[in-house]
Amino acid sequence: MVGHQETISFSKYSELYDMLVPKNNTLRKINELVDFSFIYEELSSKYSSTNGRMAYSPIRLFKYLLLKTIFDISDVDVVERSRYDLSFKYFLDMTIEEPVIDPSTLTKFRKLRLEDTALLELLISKSVALAVAKGIIKSDSIIVDATHTQSRSNSTSAIEFLRYRSKNLRKVIYETDANLKDQLPAKNTDDSVENEMTYCKELLDCLEERQTISSLPKVSEKINVLKEALEDVQEQRDLSKDQDARIGYKSKEESFLGYKTHIAMSKERIITAAVVTSGEKGDGPVLPTLIEESIKNGMTVKSVIGDRAYSGKDNLVYAKENKIKVISKVNPVISQGARKKEDQFDFNKDADMFVCPAGHLAVRKATQGKKGDNVNQVKTYYFDVEKCKQCPLREGCYKPGAKTKSYSVSISSQTHLDQIAFEQTQEFKEQSKHRYKIEAKNAELKNVHGYDTAMSYGLTSMQMQGALAIFTVNLKRILKLL
Secondary structure, three states, X not given: OOOOOOOOOOOOOOHHHHHHOOOOOHHHHHHHHOOOHHHHHHHHHHOOOOOOOOOOOHHHHHHHHHHXXXXXXXXXXXXXXXXXXXXXXXXXXXXXXXXXXXXXHXXXXXXXXXXXXXXXXXXXXXXXXXXHHOOOOOOOEEEEEEEEEEOOOOOOOOHHHHHHHHHHHHHHHHHHOHHHHHHOOOOOOOOOHHHHXXXXXXXXXXXXXXXXXXXXXHHHHHHHHHHHHHHHHHHHOOOOXXXXXXXXXXXXXXXXXXXXXXXXXXXXXXXXXXXXXXXXXXXXXXXXXXXXXXXXXOOOOOEEEOOHHHOOHHHHHHHHHOOOEEEOOOOHHHHOOOOOHHHOOEEEOOOOEEEOOOOOEOOEEEEEOOOOOOOOEEEEEEEOHHHHHHOOOOOOOOOOOOOOEEEEEEEOOHHHHHHHHHOOOHHHHHHHOOXXXXXXXXXXXXXXXXXXXXXXXXXXXXXXXXXXXXXXXXXXXHHHHO
């Protein structure tokens, strides 16, 4: 059961917050910036107003999860810190003497209250609305990209996941006391999940016996993270892999099992939309959704900045219909074929012709293939062969004795050719310079807020993790720009 409204608690010790939690404390500033009542409004329908025991405030439980994301710590540690850290207590709207929750309450809250909510869309829309209201978002462009998150489950076993967590624990132990290295249990070297779990348990038991080390905050945090990993693997070890995760590719040689988060971000580095998919999904097809969600959240979108994944014909047509410019280079195989850079010719948009490296303009063009066929049409540009015979760059370009010199490009439509011409403009080049910003944002999500690895199993859990991580980085950015 939950009350009809949030209650306010009073304490004779409340003045300590003003004395000991600085005005510039990040958590104090977030509390002053955000009205969290929208969480109560969103979740109150999931509680009974008449039956059962009085439940913990959904706002407080949500703030616990936000703290967990901000500081990238476990359920156990976020609750433990709220026991003694006054900034945590202040953020959670607790009185100083108020008892903390049991960590298992957060698991129940995630599973029973948050799983069926559109939390990702809700938190992004609230943070974007806040940025707009504060006059922070002034640009009319969004930068798009996708970042990958590794599943907690390995494609064949949980060994790598456990080894990753135990490695992080050993690292902080060595930093604290290098002499302990020889006193820890020997690492497991085979591919048995059971043996790896046994090693992790032995490592934890060994540290439990050394309270002077295990009681240190930076060590205890890693201990609790490894404990959570063990519990999760214990529950899921009969599954060969996360049932929603799929294999995707970072490059031709490197693959991963997990998820993709497709992100749209303003030039001010406020994330305006996001879509979480399994790892094998392509980036390009998500673009219309990112544009529409950004507009719904309060952005004006006149241009989209992204890599070559977003320059497909469907996206270019969609953008043109909606009067949006696409700052994305056409895939080289479409525009120039699989040629080396030094063998590529430049397209002159004004002349509507290609220019060779020596600066000679094509004299005519012809199209081969029929529209509507299953294969792309090929547009061929012909050059003055008499100039080619005398050209100082003719070696490797013009075959002696040839009667013609041509240059062909495979195109899906005139749409791609128009985009190739747009790539040559100063506007395109200037706008492209902003694309690095989203790479930095992806790095922040992964390196600071734990978005490199999924916290739990399943697409729903990944969406929840994404919602909290994006809400966190947006709030931090807003505070920085105010």
